[in-house]
Amino acid sequence: MAETPGLAQQRGVRLALQIVGPVVMVVGIAIFVQGVRAVFGARDDFDGPAGADIARFLGGFLAFGIGLGITRAGFLGATSRYVAGEVSPVIRDAYAQIAEKKARSGPFCSKCGVQQDAEARFCDACGSPIG
Secondary structure: OOOOOOOHHHHHHHHHHHHHHHHHHHHHHHHHHHHHHHHHOOOOOOOOOOOOHHHHHHHHHHHHHHHHHHHHHHHHHHHHHHHHHHHHHHHHHHHHHHHHHHHHOEEOOOOOOOOOOOOOOOOOOOOOOOO
């Protein structure tokens, strides 16, 4: 049996990232909201926000970003497979067109300017006689 590339426990690691990432994001949002309330909340004796309030504000935002990165890493394989499936046919078609244009070595049509095969009697693009 062939060994699959990647980590030995790749499926488990991916699942863990898919679970841990959103949890870190939710915790980050909760801390961020507490920080926003503390920093921008209405107070009677406003001497400016305390250091801990600012740390919650910034730390919650940072935790949300880290959670988002962890979540993206957990879904990276599925995203890559999707992108490859969408892009591969386009690349294949583009390569086929380039190869087809290189294979043509005949004259150019006098009406539309498209290069034809060497044995062509009529233009592939406009149908005008070649010659």
